Amino acid sequence: MASMSQKITTFLMFEGRAEEALTFYMSLFDDAEIVDISRYGGDGPGAEGTVERATFSLAGQRFMCIDSYVNHAFGFTPAVSLFVECDTEAELDRLYGALVEKGQELMPLGSYGFSAKFGWVNDRFGVSWQLNLQE
Incomplete structure (x- = not known):
């Protein structure tokens, strides 16, 4: 039997625009809030001020996001x-x-x-x- 604390959360990975995205999404939906956000400091590894990890909610649904400091050869796809x-x-x-x-x-x-x-x-x-x- 699964643990009662187990949760599945949609996780979005950006490359430098996570805070811009979550702020935009929060402006569109009711019952939206930043639950928690931490940013990279001057010692990295990501660019200072970018999102190390954030949790936010839109219409009661929780999401997580980060700014990846690694450049990836992939992005978002309409398959999800x-x-x-x-x-x-x-x-x-x-x-x-x-x-x-x-x-x-x-x-x-x-x-x-x-x-x-x-x-x-x-x-x-x-x-x-x-x-x-x-x-």
Whole structure:
């Protein structure tokens, strides 16, 4: 039997833009907060002031993020996305507009037969979001 303290948390790895990303995400969702954040100091290994580790929550869901000080040959991929079930069409439209700005449209807002309205974007940081409005 699994331990009661065991948790699974979405973990996002950025390369220098973690704080910018989490601040942006927190501006979009209700019930958003930084739970904990630590930054690299002058002694590294990451660039001073960048995020060594942060925990934040959006709409009650916890996330973790870091700024990797190692350059990687990979980034985010739409094969893993954050799926947001929106309560209203206005909320879906607002989120879509904010997330697609300086990002990439994967599926424009529309009705695709499986819900009332749907859109899929990669945001300006490369994180993939699916936004859905049930019938």
